[in-house]
Amino acid sequence: MLVTQSAFADPRPRLRGLGVPNVHVADVLCGEAVSLDVRAGSTLSVTNTGGGAAAVLTVLLPDQSCFSGAPVGVGPAEQSKLPVDAFDSRQMEALTRARGGALRDGTGVELFGPASEPGALYVTKLQQDCTVFLIAPVARDFVETGGGSHFSVRVQPPAAGADSIALPRPLGKIVDEWRVSRGTAQAYQVRQGQFIQVIDVEGQQCSDFMAMRASALDAGKERYIDSTVSRTMARAAYPLPGLHDKFYDQDINPLLAVRQDTVGRHDTFALACTARGYEERGFPGHLNCSDNISDAFAPYSIERRAAWPAINFFFNSWVDPTHGHLGTDEAWSRPGDYVAMEALTDLVCVSTACPDDVDPINGWNPTDIHVRIYEEDSSITHSVSWRAQPEDGAKLTRHSAFHPRTSKLTSSFAVSRDLWTPSHFDATGAVEEYWACKTAATLQDMSGLRKYDVIGPDAAALLQHCLTRNVDKLAQHRGFYALMCDERGSVLDDGTLFCIEPTSYRWCCGSDNSALHLREMAEKLGLNVHVRSLGHRMVNLALQGPKSRDILSRIVFTQPGRPMLENLKWFGFTVARLHDRDGPVFMLSRTGFTGELGYEIFCDRDHATEIWDGVMAAGAPDGLVPMGGAALEMLRLEAGLMIAGAEFGPDADAMESGLGFAVDFKKDAFIGRAALERNKAAARRRLVGLTFAGKETPAHGDAIFVGREQVGVITSATYSPQLGHAIAMARVAIENSDEGALLEVGRLDGHMKRLPAIVCALPFLDPKREKARA
Incomplete structure (x- = not known):
C-alpha cells in the first residue's frame, strides 16, 4: 500500500495564490496524536522537529482495519505495537471512538528514535485512501528528567485542483451539504x-453570508443581520476585521452565534460586491454577489436589492486607523478553513462564492465554497484557530487540563495562545481576586506558558550563546530570569531557565519562537543538543500570595535527595509529590508573575485535576481563591513586570524595555551583546512608570505629550486598587524620563483630552522585591 518516494516536492506549505501545490499541515506534540484523512497518491512527510524522540505511525484502511505491513519510505522505521499507554489516554479514546475502536489492537511503525537528529525526515507515498495516525509517546518521568517531542506532519495531494483537496472532517452529524x-x-x-x-x-476564496429571521418573514417583515447592531452589542462599535461572538437583527434579536473560526480575518461591516461597483471600475456586466443574493432569495419573496449588506467570510479587509479608509488584500484563508455558527432561531440564509477576479481578495482566481448543516445536538466546541508560525498547521483553541474545575466556577474565558483560560471567577471578580493575592493566596491556571526542554552535551553552550544571563553559573535545582535577543538587541522572548541536571535545562517562556531560534542556532553552531517541546502535556499552576508557603507545607512531599520546600529560595525549585511518596509528581518552583511570595507547579496533565483539588483543599483555611487573568494584569503592572507586545518587542531593545537588569555584560559573547552595549550608553528612550490622579486609565499605544510634542507612548496601564488611582508603564524620551517630571497622556486623538501624569520609578510597589524574596 505504501511505496518509497525517493524524490518528492518541497513539503513546505505555500498559499494557493502563489501558484504552489496545496499542503495540509499538522503538528503533534509529546503525549498527543493526530489523525488525517489522506487520499491515494498523496505524499506523507513527518519531520522530527526537536530530535531525540520517536513517533509511531499507523494507517487505518476504509474497511476499518489497520494496515499490518511496514510502510516503505525515506527515513528510519521499524514495526512496533501501538503505545496505547505511552501518550494521553484521552487522545486514544477520542481517536478510537472516531474510528470504531480499530486502533486498540493495531500495529504501527516506529519512526526515528531516541538518537534521531533534529530535522530528521520520514517520507512515504500512500497508494490507497486511508486515515493516517501519528502518535508521539512521552516518557512518564519527563517532569523530573526532561523530555518531550514535536513532530510536523505534511500531506501533499497527488495533483493540484479541487478534486485533490479533502474537506475538513465533519464536526458532527451532517443533515445536508452542498x-x-x-x-x-x-x-x-x-x-x-x-x-x-x-x-x-x-483557500483564499471569499463568501458573503446573510441570514433572515424566519418568524419575521412569516409576518411580512425582513429582519436580517445588522452589522451596526451586532458591533454595538459586542461593545466593538468601531469596525474591525474578524467576527463578533453573536450577530443580531434590527430588533436586537440574536440570530447566530459563532462557534468556530479557523481564520480570524473576515469583513463584518462592508457590502457584498455590486454591479455598480464593477461598472464604475470599467467592468460592466460582471457577475456580483449582491445580484446573486437577490436571485437566491427570490423564492422566499425577499425584496431585491442592488447592494446587500453581508458578513463576508474570509474577506481580508480593515479600516485604516489614521484615515478611516477601507483597505483590502488577499484573503488569509487556506484550503479547508471554515466558520461554524449556531442558529439561535429559525433562519433563511444565503451563501455565495464570490466572483471577484479583478482584485487580490480571491487571489485573482475565484473558487468554490462548501456548506454543511449539522443537527441540533451537535457538540461543536467554542474555539478559534491559532498558529505559532504562518507555516504551522492550524490549532483550534482548546480547554486546559484544569478546565473541569475552572469551568464550574466561571464562564468568563479568554484566549491565551491556543488555550482558553479564565478571565475572572463568578464568586469573586477581578478586584477580590487581586486582594486575595495580596492578603491570602490565589491559584491560577497558567498553562498557556510555553515549556521546552533543552537536552544534550552542548545544551549549556547553546543557552549560553542565546541568553543574556550566565548559564555556567546556574546550579542544579536553580533557575533565573533571562532574555533571548536578536543581533539588534531586541527581545525575542523572555522566560525562566531551570537547571534540571547538568545537561538538561527547562526553558519556560512566552513564545514558540524561542524553540525555533534555539534550533536554528544549534544547527548553525553544529551543537549536539535537542530542543524538545512539552506542549500541553505539561501544565502549570501559579500559587501566589503570602499564605502560599503555608498551604504547600500541608501537601508537599519531597524525597531526601531533593530540596525541601522550606529551603527553597527565590528562583529555586524541587521535584515533589502530592501528600506522600506515592502521590502525583510535580516540579515546584519559587517563581511567579505577581510580585508577591509565590510558587509555580508544573505537572503532567493527567494529574491536573488531582493536584488542583489538593491545593484548593489545603488552602481553604487560609482563604485561597482561584484567580483569573484580569487580576494578574493589575498585579503584574504594580510589580513593574514587562510582557511581550507591550513593554518589549521589535521596536525597542532590552535596555529601552526596562530589562537591563536581566543582561549580564560580564559573561562571554551572546547574541545581541554588541548592540546592547552600544545602546546602553546612547539610549534615547527609557521605560518609566506613570501615576495619575484619578481612576481614568489610558490604553496601550496612547501618545504621551509635552505640550504639542509627542515624547513617548503608553505600553501598559491599569487601575491599582491598592494605590487608588490609575498607573501605567510607558516608554518616553530620556530627556523627559526623570522622576517627578510632568507629562500628559493624549486621549481623543491625542489632543482633545489630556490626562496629567507624573513620572515615577518602577516597580510601583515593593521596589526591592521583598515580598517575593520573603
Whole structure:
C-alpha cells in the first residue's frame, strides 16, 4: 500500500495564490496524536522537529482495519505495537471512538528514535485512501528528567485542483451539504439549534453570508443581520476585521452565534460586491454577489436589492486607523478553513462564492465554497484557530487540563495562545481576586506558558550563546530570569531557565519562537543538543500570595535527595509529590508573575485535576481563591513586570524595555551583546512608570505629550486598587524620563483630552522585591 518516494516536492506549505501545490499541515506534540484523512497518491512527510524522540505511525484502511505491513519510505522505521499507554489516554479514546475502536489492537511503525537528529525526515507515498495516525509517546518521568517531542506532519495531494483537496472532517452529524460553485449563490433554511459550516474549499476564496429571521418573514417583515447592531452589542462599535461572538437583527434579536473560526480575518461591516461597483471600475456586466443574493432569495419573496449588506467570510479587509479608509488584500484563508455558527432561531440564509477576479481578495482566481448543516445536538466546541508560525498547521483553541474545575466556577474565558483560560471567577471578580493575592493566596491556571526542554552535551553552550544571563553559573535545582535577543538587541522572548541536571535545562517562556531560534542556532553552531517541546502535556499552576508557603507545607512531599520546600529560595525549585511518596509528581518552583511570595507547579496533565483539588483543599483555611487573568494584569503592572507586545518587542531593545537588569555584560559573547552595549550608553528612550490622579486609565499605544510634542507612548496601564488611582508603564524620551517630571497622556486623538501624569520609578510597589524574596 505504501511505496518509497525517493524524490518528492518541497513539503513546505505555500498559499494557493502563489501558484504552489496545496499542503495540509499538522503538528503533534509529546503525549498527543493526530489523525488525517489522506487520499491515494498523496505524499506523507513527518519531520522530527526537536530530535531525540520517536513517533509511531499507523494507517487505518476504509474497511476499518489497520494496515499490518511496514510502510516503505525515506527515513528510519521499524514495526512496533501501538503505545496505547505511552501518550494521553484521552487522545486514544477520542481517536478510537472516531474510528470504531480499530486502533486498540493495531500495529504501527516506529519512526526515528531516541538518537534521531533534529530535522530528521520520514517520507512515504500512500497508494490507497486511508486515515493516517501519528502518535508521539512521552516518557512518564519527563517532569523530573526532561523530555518531550514535536513532530510536523505534511500531506501533499497527488495533483493540484479541487478534486485533490479533502474537506475538513465533519464536526458532527451532517443533515445536508452542498457545493456553492464559484460565482454563484444558494439560499437555504436552518432550524434553531442547527449549525452552519461555511468552508473555503481551495483557500483564499471569499463568501458573503446573510441570514433572515424566519418568524419575521412569516409576518411580512425582513429582519436580517445588522452589522451596526451586532458591533454595538459586542461593545466593538468601531469596525474591525474578524467576527463578533453573536450577530443580531434590527430588533436586537440574536440570530447566530459563532462557534468556530479557523481564520480570524473576515469583513463584518462592508457590502457584498455590486454591479455598480464593477461598472464604475470599467467592468460592466460582471457577475456580483449582491445580484446573486437577490436571485437566491427570490423564492422566499425577499425584496431585491442592488447592494446587500453581508458578513463576508474570509474577506481580508480593515479600516485604516489614521484615515478611516477601507483597505483590502488577499484573503488569509487556506484550503479547508471554515466558520461554524449556531442558529439561535429559525433562519433563511444565503451563501455565495464570490466572483471577484479583478482584485487580490480571491487571489485573482475565484473558487468554490462548501456548506454543511449539522443537527441540533451537535457538540461543536467554542474555539478559534491559532498558529505559532504562518507555516504551522492550524490549532483550534482548546480547554486546559484544569478546565473541569475552572469551568464550574466561571464562564468568563479568554484566549491565551491556543488555550482558553479564565478571565475572572463568578464568586469573586477581578478586584477580590487581586486582594486575595495580596492578603491570602490565589491559584491560577497558567498553562498557556510555553515549556521546552533543552537536552544534550552542548545544551549549556547553546543557552549560553542565546541568553543574556550566565548559564555556567546556574546550579542544579536553580533557575533565573533571562532574555533571548536578536543581533539588534531586541527581545525575542523572555522566560525562566531551570537547571534540571547538568545537561538538561527547562526553558519556560512566552513564545514558540524561542524553540525555533534555539534550533536554528544549534544547527548553525553544529551543537549536539535537542530542543524538545512539552506542549500541553505539561501544565502549570501559579500559587501566589503570602499564605502560599503555608498551604504547600500541608501537601508537599519531597524525597531526601531533593530540596525541601522550606529551603527553597527565590528562583529555586524541587521535584515533589502530592501528600506522600506515592502521590502525583510535580516540579515546584519559587517563581511567579505577581510580585508577591509565590510558587509555580508544573505537572503532567493527567494529574491536573488531582493536584488542583489538593491545593484548593489545603488552602481553604487560609482563604485561597482561584484567580483569573484580569487580576494578574493589575498585579503584574504594580510589580513593574514587562510582557511581550507591550513593554518589549521589535521596536525597542532590552535596555529601552526596562530589562537591563536581566543582561549580564560580564559573561562571554551572546547574541545581541554588541548592540546592547552600544545602546546602553546612547539610549534615547527609557521605560518609566506613570501615576495619575484619578481612576481614568489610558490604553496601550496612547501618545504621551509635552505640550504639542509627542515624547513617548503608553505600553501598559491599569487601575491599582491598592494605590487608588490609575498607573501605567510607558516608554518616553530620556530627556523627559526623570522622576517627578510632568507629562500628559493624549486621549481623543491625542489632543482633545489630556490626562496629567507624573513620572515615577518602577516597580510601583515593593521596589526591592521583598515580598517575593520573603
